[in-house]
Amino acid sequence: MGCYFECDPLLHLTGFAVPAFYALIDCNNFYASCERVFDPALLNRPVAILSNNDGCVIARSAEAKEIGIPMGIPEFKVRPLIRKHNIAVRSSNYALYGDMSQRVMETLKTCTPNIEVYSIDEAFAELSTSYMDSMRSYGEYIRSRILRWTGLPVSVGIAGTKTLAKIANETAKVYPSFGGVLVLESDERIRKVLMRTPVGDIWGVGKNYSATLKNHGVQTAWDLRNQPDSWVKSRMKVTGLRTVWELRGRPCLAIEQVVEPRKGILSSRSFGTPVDQVEDLKEAVSMFASRAAEKLRAQHSVASNMCVMLVTNKYASPGEPYKFGMDVALPNPTADTPLLAQAADAAVDRLYDPGKTYKKAWVMLTGIVPEEEIQTDLFIKSTYSQKQHDLMECMDSVNARYGRQTMNLAGTGLGGNQSWQMKQKHLSKRYTTRWDELMEV
DNA sequence: TCTGGGGTCCTAGGACCC
DNA sequence: TCTGGGGTCCTAGGACCC
Numbered sequence: 260m261g262c263y264f265e266c267d268p269l270l271h272l273t274g275f276a277v278p279a280f281y282a283l284i285d286c287n288n289f290y291a292s293c294e295r296v297f298d299p300a301l302l303n304r305p306v307a308i309l310s311n312n313d314g315c316v317i318a319r320s321a322e323a324k325e326i327g328i329p330m331g332i333p334e335f336k337v338r339p340l341i342r343k344h345n346i347a348v349r350s351s352n353y354a355l356y357g358d359m360s361q362r363v364m365e366t367l368k369t370c371t372p373n374i375e376v377y378s379i380d381e382a383f384a385e386l387s388t389s390y391m392d393s394m395r396s397y398g399e400y401i402r403s404r405i406l407r408w409t410g411l412p413v414s415v416g417i418a419g420t421k422t423l424a425k426i427a428n429e430t431a432k433v434y435p436s437f438g439g440v441l442v443l444e445s446d447e448r449i450r451k452v453l454m455r456t457p458v459g460d461i462w463g464v465g466k467n468y469s470a471t472l473k474n475h476g477v478q479t480a481w482d483l484r485n486q487p488d489s490w491v492k493s494r495m496k497v498t499g500l501r502t503v504w505e506l507r508g509r510p511c512l513a514i515e516q517v518v519e520p521r522k523g524i525l526s527s528r529s530f531g532t533p534v535d536q537v538e539d540l541k542e543a544v545s546m547f548a549s550r551a552a553e554k555l556r557a558q559h560s561v562a563s564n565m566c567v568m569l570v571t572n573k574y575a576s577p578g579e580p581y582k583f584g585m586d587v588a589l590p591n592p593t594a595d596t597p598l599l600a601q602a603a604d605a606a607v608d609r610l611y612d613p614g615k616t617y618k619k620a621w622v623m624l625t626g627i628v629p630e631e632e633i634q635t636d637l638f639i640k641s642t643y644s645q646k647q648h649d650l651m652e653c654m655d656s657v658n659a660r661y662g663r664q665t666m667n668l669a670g671t672g673l674g675g676n677q678s679w680q681m682k683q684k685h686l687s688k689r690y691t692t693r694w695d696e697l698m699e700v
Numbered sequence: 701t702c703t704g705g706g707g708t709c710c711t712a713g714g715a716c717c718c
Numbered sequence: 719t720c721t722g723g724g725g726t727c728c729t730a731g732g733a734c735c736c
Contacts, residue, residue, distance in 0.1 A: 310704040317704065333703040351704085378736045465734050496710060498734080525706060574703065618703095 280386040280394065280417055281514070283424040284367060284401060287412045287432065287439075289380035290318035293359045294349050296410040297690045297698055305346040309334055312529045313350055313682045350683040358691045359409060366408045370401045375514045383421055385514045398440035418443035421512045422505035425462040426452060426480065453481035453506065463502040468495055480506055520558045520627065526550040527621035530679040533572070535616045540569065541607050542672040543679040547622040548603040549671055552596040553658075555624055556651055561592035561633055561643055563626035565599065567606035570619040583610050584621070591642040592626065592633050596651060598642055599624075600668055662693075 286292060291306040305322035309315065316332050326344050328337050334348075341348060360379045367374055373385040390397045398415040405413050416428025423443055430452050431441035443449050459469035461480050471494060477483050483491075484506040492500045501511040526547040534540055544567060555562055568584030575581075587602045603622055633643060657666045688696040 312702095312704075314703050331704080335702045338702095380736080463734070467733065496733080498710070521707075523707075527705065529704070572703090621705095 279388040280390070280419060281421050281424045281510075282371075282384040282386055282398065282401070283377075283381060283416045283421070283428040284384060284405075284413050285381040285416075285428050285432075286363060287414055288318065288320050288324075289360075289411070290349075290351065290356055291320035291323070292411050293356050294347075294352075294687055295320075296359070297355075298687065301347050305344055306349065307337075307341065307346050308349050308351055309685065311351060311681050311683070312531060313684055314529065317351065348685050350686040352687050352689065354689040354692050355687065358689075359411065362409045362691075363405055363411060363413070366405050367401065370404060373514055373516060375516055376518075383424070383514055386417065394442045394444070395440060398442065399438070402439050412439070415440045416443075417441070418449075419508045420505040420510045421514075422462050422502055423449065423508065426456055426460070429460060430456070449508070450481060453484060454479055456480040458483050461502060461506070463498060464495075468499065520560055520629065521554075522625070522627055524551050524554045524562070524624045524627065525621060526554070526623075527568075527619065528679075528681060529619040530617070531682045532678045533616045533618055534679050535613075537607065537611045537613070539677065539679055540611060540617060540620065541604050542670065542677060544603045544607050544620050544622060545600040545668055546671040547620060548600040549596050549668060551622050551624050552594055552599045552651075553655065555627070556594045556655060559630050560627045561594045561630045562599075562624035563589050563592040563628070564624070565589065565602055565606070566621070566623040566625065567603050567610065568621040568623070569607070569610050569615075569617050570621070571615050572618050583612070585610060589626075589642065592628060593642040593647075594630065594651065595643055595647045596654070597668060598647075600670055604670065 290308040291301075294306060294308070295301045301320075304320075305326055305328075306320040307316050307323050307328055308318035310317045314333060316328055316330065316334060316337065319328050319330070323346055326340060326346070328340060328346070334341075340346070356379060363380075364374070364376050364382060367382055367384065371384045371386065375383040377383055384401075386394070386397065394417050398417055402413055402415055405411060414428050414431045416424045416426065416431055417440075418424040418427045427441045427443045431437045431439055441452075443452060456479055457469075458464050458472045458477055458480060459466070461483065464472070464483075472478075472483060477486065483503060486503065488500060488503070491503050495502070504511050528543070528547070530543065534543065548565075565587045566584055567587065568582055570583075571581045573581040585606055587606050589598075589602060593599065599622075630643070630648075654666050658664075688698070690696060690698050
């Protein structure tokens with residue numbers, strides 16, 4: 260099979276079978292491409308996608324990148340550029356992107372069984388040695404099938420480790436001559452590609468490490484690959500050492516097919532307009548608690564801790580505190596929406612300052628355990644009875660069938676025109692998940 | 701005027717145990 | 719003058735990812 264086992268005490272590797280090749284399949288400009296599938300008028304226009312409240316640019320088409328719209332820039336700062344180049348602007352439409360993502364992943368599974376869905380727009384795949392002779396044509400096959408079945412263009416990078424596959428993918432995107440597929444096989448080709456990859460572009464090397472490395476004269480992935488282990492470990496810890504070994508072709512990261520339950524669940528939004536009334540704040544926070552509880556139940560877990568945070572404008576007076584939060588320990592682990600909303604509500608009472616104007620709030624659940632492992636306290640009444648569990652299950656299935664807002668706590672407000680609701684002025688339709696929003700021809 | 705929303709892992713240090 | 723030798727658990731903070 261050509262498999263072998265790694266086991267290195269330094270890296271705490273438990274030993275996993277290592278396949279010959281890893282592929283990284285990544286959608287090109289995913290959000291912009293999703294919009295284009297259903298609006299062909301966008302095909303030859305630059306496209307920019309805005310954050311939830313239409314505040315920042317969070318995704319761009321290739322043309323918009325070329326014009327020089329940076330990632331994460333506040334929209335108002337590039338408004339002149341948007342007008343000048345007639346850039347199409349959309350609010351983020353996660354209902355659409357999430358569904359399209361699922362279609363891509365399902366399609367990919369028909370090509371190769373062992374995949375790890377790594378993010379909304381990318382997946383790793385383990386390619387067995389039987390494809391050895393035709394890696395490139397296999398990559399092309401994946402690419403053309405996803406394009407035909409979903410309308411979305413992807414790039415494919417194939418190499419001996421996940422980190423190298425990431426680099427291969429990036430390189431395939433940058434140089435159109437590769438036709439969207441790059442296989443890193445020979446040492447010579449690996450060397451060439453690593454020499455033109457800046458350290459900051461390596462998966463696992465962020466802003467901080469990148470700056471440190473450059474200060475030490477380490478400019479490219481090839482430079483980093485050639486540093487001694489001890490040098491790397493002292494500056495970048497064990498995770499950095501794994502990255503370097505991966506650059507040398509020694510796999511340290513396995514495909515992770517099973518999705519582990521989340522250890523923290525966060526629900527937060529910036530408000531459409533700033534909020535200074537405690538009632539509005541409570542509505543919003545109840546809504547976030549409900550959303551977090553839904554996510555919690557979806558993974559069959561319960562939580563024993565909640566953190567509620569109120570956030571004011573951090574740009575207004577730099578240096579001043581702008582986050583005001585508190586932890587709430589729940590008497591017993593629960594996934595009951597009314598209980599969690601109640602706890603959040605009480606927290607708002609304690610945190611609220613009538614003199615402040617709030618821009619955003621959070622509800623975060625931690626202390627998460629599987630629901631079948633609830634440790635009940637002998638002296639405290641259970642906070643997640645069978646009855647509550649069944650009621651929540653019923654609520655979730657109603658909302659799954661008829662839409663998220665169908666059955667809600669009264670405390671989350673009656674919907675429609677709350678000031679804290681997101682702006683989303685440029686939202687496209689939920690073409691693939693709502694009967695009443697199908698594309699009209 | 702206007703500035704996203706989620707997550708993960710690792711390490712150091714302190715408290716505490718026998 | 720001299721002051722054991724191990725552990726574990728928790729938390730805060732820093733790094734990273736999309």
